[in-house]
Amino acid sequence: MTMQSSHSQEENWQNVNREHPQMEDSTPVENDNNNRDERKTGxxxxGFAAMDMEKQRAIASMGGRAAHQQGVAHEFSSEEARAAGRKGxxxxxxxxxxxxxxxxxxxxAAHGxxxxxxxxxQQR
Incomplete structure (x- = not known):
């Protein structure tokens, strides 16, 4: 990793934290909207699961953009999708x-x- 890419990653994290200041610490948050709190799972x-959904989306979005910039992201063309379906x-x-x-x-099994x-x- 070069200093330049490390520097841009730091800027990206700062942007995420600036956009979501309430989540700068990584403490678990109860979130009834997604059923992802400690009470329900035990x-x-x-880590990532403890973050606010918006922060998760921002981080995932950065990963997707980075993959496209590096040329390692892949999207199926219609021909590739057709070939995969044919093979299956x-x-x-x-x-x-x-x-x-x-x-x-x-x-x-289902009927059983x-x-x-x-x-x-019937026995009850």
Whole structure:
């Protein structure tokens, strides 16, 4: 890491803290809007999870911008997405019996739970 990039990172953090001064310390904050507080999870939030959602978004946004500037961010073109979908479809169609068996087991499990619940309610 060069001094210049280190300096710009420091400026970015200062900008985040300037925009969100209430979150300069990284103490956990109870946030009923996102169901992310210690009472509901039974664990104290730490690090990124303890931050205000707006500060998290600002930091994530900086990461995305940095990736694009470095040229390492990737977005699928429509052709790449089409090729990926085609590849997935080929994998499924190569062994349809296997995929059908997996689906059957899932259905049996779901129906089995339903039957079990019905029996439990009838016994009460």
């Amino acid at each position: 664990k104290a939030l730490r 479809g080929e994998a499924v169609s190569q062994n349809r019996e296997h995929m059908a068996a997996i689906g059957k087991k899932g259905g049996e 739970r339903r039957r079990q619940r019905q029996q439990e309610t």
